[in-house]
Amino acid sequence: MKLNCPLPFEDHEKVSLAHGGGGRRMAQLIQEVILPHFPNGKVENIHDGAILQFGSERLAFTTDSFVVTPPFFPGGNIGDLAVNGTINDLAVCGARPLYLSCALILEEGYPMESLRRVLASMGAAAEAAGVALVTGDTKVVDRGKGDGIFITTTGVGRVLPGARIDPRRVKPGDVVITNGPVGD
Numbered sequence: 001m002k003l004n005c006p007l008p009f010e011d012h013e014k015v016s017l018a019h020g021g022g023g024r025r026m027a028q029l030i031q032e033v034i035l036p037h038f039p040n041g042k043v044e045n046i047h048d049g050a051i052l053q054f055g056s057e058r059l060a061f062t063t064d065s066f067v068v069t070p071p072f073f074p075g076g077n078i079g080d081l082a083v084n085g086t087i088n089d090l091a092v093c094g095a096r097p098l099y100l101s102c103a104l105i106l107e108e109g110y111p112m113e114s115l116r117r118v119l120a121s122m123g124a125a126a127e128a129a130g131v132a133l134v135t136g137d138t139k140v141v142d143r144g145k146g147d148g149i150f151i152t153t154t155g156v157g158r159v160l161p162g163a164r165i166d167p168r169r170v171k172p173g174d175v176v177i178t179n180g181p182v183g184d
Contacts, residue, residue, distance in 0.1 A: 062090055106140050118151075
């Protein structure tokens with residue numbers, strides 16, 4: 001008997017693009033594959049960042065990788081997306097951003113002028129948000145082994161007093177504010 005299913009068969013023993021899409025497959029990858037290898041971890045829920053108690057302060061800590069193709073697009077580039085994306089993740093944790101780190105993975109042959117443009121936009125975005133870049137790392141991979149430029153940014157922020165932002169607190173009837181089209 002021949003089965004005719006419009007959905008492609010997925011090999012559950014191989015990583016797929018869906019595992020990086022932020023949806024159910026990503027949550028499944030995190031819960032079933034990643035977290036079991038870190039039994040002493042403090043991941044309480046899958047959220048944009050972790051809230052950590054540090055003395056009398058609550059700090060938000062987040063990290064995000066950006067693998068955008070093309071790296072330059074209408075309205076910006078991978079650099080300002082990386083900084084603003086990390087700052088946004090801190091904001092949805094109820095935190096004021098303080099510090100960023102930046103790791104660059106560059107493909108051999110990536111144009112220096114493109115790198116300068118990306119870094120300039122990162123610097124401008126960080127300055128506009130009043131956040132300091134305090135550490136980073138740079139690696140270069142062989143030509144053909146990357147996609148020009150990948151960026152990972154990590155952010156630390158101070159959680160504002162009284163802020164209790166958590167996806168588990170969302171309930172029907174809550175008002176959602178967006179700053180652009182949903183689903184684009």
